[in-house]
Amino acid sequence: MELKINREMIPVTETILDDVQEQSVELDYVLPDYDPDIFRIIGCEMHPTIVSYTTASDRITYELRVDIRILYCGAGSTLLQCVSQQMMFSRSAELPRTAENPTLTLRPRITYSNCRAVSPRRLEARGAVSVQIRVTGDRRQEVIRDVFGMHVQLRKIPVEYAAQKRSAVKNITLSEEVELGAAKPPIRSIVRNNVRLVHQETSILAGKLIVKGDAEVQLLYTWQKDDGSGGMESMQFTLPYSQIVDMEQIDESYRSSAEAQVIRCDLKPSAEVLQCEIELRLCCTAIQTASVQLVTDAFSTCFPCQQTPVSVQIDMAPERVHSSMACSAVIRPGDRIPECIYDLQCQVRNINMQLLSDTNRIRVSGMLCCSLLAADAEGMPVLLEKEEAFEAYADPGTSVADAVLRAQVEPADCTYHLASDGTISVQANLLLHGALCPSARHVCLSDLEVDGENKLVRDGDYALKLYYGVEHEDVWDIAKRCHTSVDAIMEENELAEEQLANAGMLFIPIVH
Template sequence: MDLKINREMIPVTETILDDMQEQSVELDYVLPDYDPDIFRIIGCEIQPTIINYTTGTDRITYELRADIRVLYCGSGSTLLQCVSQQMTFSRSIELPRPTDSPTVHLRPKTTYANCRAVSPRRLEVRGAVSVQIRVTGDRKQEIIRDVFGMHVQLRKTPVEYAAQKRCAMKNMILNEDVELGTSKPPIRNIVRSEVRLDHQEQSILAGKLIVKGEAEVHFLYTWQQEDGSNGLEQMQFTIPYSQIVDMEQIDDSYRGNADVQVIRCDLKPTAGKNGAMDLVQCEIELRMRCTAVKTAAVQLVTDAFSTLYPCEQSTVSLQIDMAPEPVHANLMCSATLHPGDTIPECIYDLHCQVRNINMQLLSDTNRIRISGMLCCSLLARDTEGMPMLLEKEEAFEVYTDSDTPVDNATLQAQVEPTDCTYHLASDGTISIKANLLLHGSLCPSARHTCLSDLTVDGENKLVRDGDYALKLYYGVEHENVWDIAKRCHTSVGAIMEENDLTDEQLTTPGMLFIPIVH
């Protein structure tokens, strides 16, 4: 009988690029005439955002926006002033090799931000941001699925893999007019704002991915009464969203996921019905990166031999991706701040960020280890009524269990502080607790060495050490029956049947009867 080999093409994901780009941020700013002179700088921050990107076969081009915010006080005043500026940069990076339909992940973060007053009317900001760039691409790999004839025995491993992938990108705009209410003073100036996206829900319906969630808007603003008294006030509100994303050919057999990111949040104070600035016009732009994956199963041929003829085989090592699993966990960490000589009289606002995040998959315990720095900024007021910014960075290390095996998996996730609380003790010590939200996807994969080619020499038979139909073999504990069968040029099934074995790995040492098959 001639040798017949059945082959199949399966998709294999490869990492094309995993790199970091740095971008310096430099701003020389002259205050407009209506702003007071700079007396004391309270704080400075730079918030980076990827607002757009395009992909080609050999290059990734993206637009990076840096939102710069400087807080200061004028001479003889306790009213907090805010300078807000935006800078946009266009960057590109070449891919090591061309690829069709690459998957791109861009994660920006602030490296550092410094500010100084060159003169009472001029600010100088110096900082840097970095962008983590990860690009993957799919290619087709031919594998051997089955072999018939020439007395060939096969060793197979069942594998589930991502057979079909669909991707779509869509931006959406949320608009909402929010009234402050009678308990809140009118807005003079918005000092800081942020948007937190609540956990989304996804469902698939007839070629469409339905994404639902909520955008929680938090902002801090200054107020000033006619008598000259002033202060800071917080405000928050929630905007629900629901979006339908067209994704051709997907159905219930696919598993959908949406990565939603905030592109911008524009807050504009406006006059309400009574003429006071007690109305906020909010416009939020979100970018949804949607994926849908359909899995399939295949039997990979990992080894082969003939019971009658010599064989030669070629192998290939493949990293095969399975369907991504959503990751969602709430983790707690804390920090302690000692103000020193200047004890705050009250705290207006607590803002937490995380930096230098390192996420490690622990296969021995099937857990995820997250470490980094918790960066806390407290905007407070001293006993003289002057605004002050208290900052503290504290290392943290937290763990969470994974419902999916993390061995050989890739974690594509973000860590963001959500609920942050503080306690101000009588001695001025401030205890901070932060809830960290881990959200993203765990992409399981496995590396398999499988056959890419097999050649059987049908002209020459194997030479045995004797003419017999049965031989004795002493097996050791944990020895694999396949290895015994290959060494003795017989079949796994014949050994297991002759010795009444139920497991392909020996549980105890002992003598085995090895039937010789042809």
């Protein structure tokens, strides 16, 4: 009797690189002649962005841009001045090995930022950016799917895996001319601006991936009349987008997802119109799943066997996660009590996400960083900042068992309440969005050898033996120990499950 082994090549996921790179930011800036002298520094803000990246067989290279905004007031004036500068950095990281279909994730975060006035005409800003780098890839692993002959018994488990993966990256540009309207004063200079991407959805049509969403633009600007009086004004508008992304050979059997990233937002004000141009990066993924029966154990009832096990990490189709969480902070001002509030921005840092399989929730903890731009009783701008630790829980709507979470946490919106004593209560709504990727490690067989020359020697010539089974013992382990089949034991003892519910005596039929 010949031994026939059916094999299959399946993709398994491996982590190629998981590292963090640090980049220092140093700026020495001399004010141009048309800007007033520095009298008081209000604050300094830095925002990092990955502009572009490339992946080669042995390294990755990326361009990092840091947008720096320094707010100050001149002598004898409460009008806020804004210094805007950009700094570019080219960085690279070596890959320890090559991989098929590498997937790169880059997450930049500001570690710290501060500034000081060296002289009335010169500013000095210092900061640091940390970039989390994660590269994963696929490799093909040969596993046993089925075995025939030589009285071989098999133990199998069904596994669904990502058989086909398609990815594409597309940069798009959104342009719009926004009228200020009669109620808005003309823009003198933009102090703050922020782009939030919302309502994103994907669909597959005729072999194309359609990505839709909205880009919400929020900005704060200064204005000034001819008599020298002025102040600050906020503004908000939305730019919708709908894009077709070419992805090879995808159809309705694929599950699709897309992540939109803001590369830049250029705002150019004129007398009555604000010209807005936003560049987005769409990172799209489509996955088609397949099923396979993995052989995890094997033996022959008549011949000695030698098996070769292999441990494989198998990714299944990701499930989209979109959940909101609430957290809060309290800002207690010092001597300068705010009389009015112009703008509130919230960010999160030091995020830690933990999957809780017992409650099927996601535990999210970190620091809520609040930055509030206000004015005191004299009209002087003041920047109030507060970091508050938070802990929140999200319901992903799907099982978190044996899964890997690849998601981000970002503030969706934030509100405040100003009390009479100047205390400010901040309520922030955090959005957890990304993918929950079911991933499990299995030990299966990549090879099996059966020694057909030597038969197993039994301890006697019998067709039935007695065996005392313990509670929760697997019938497979009993069959393997006694060189018989699982079906024969279950039929002889009228067992409904392949695990013993109670301890007791079993009849073990011997098969050949």
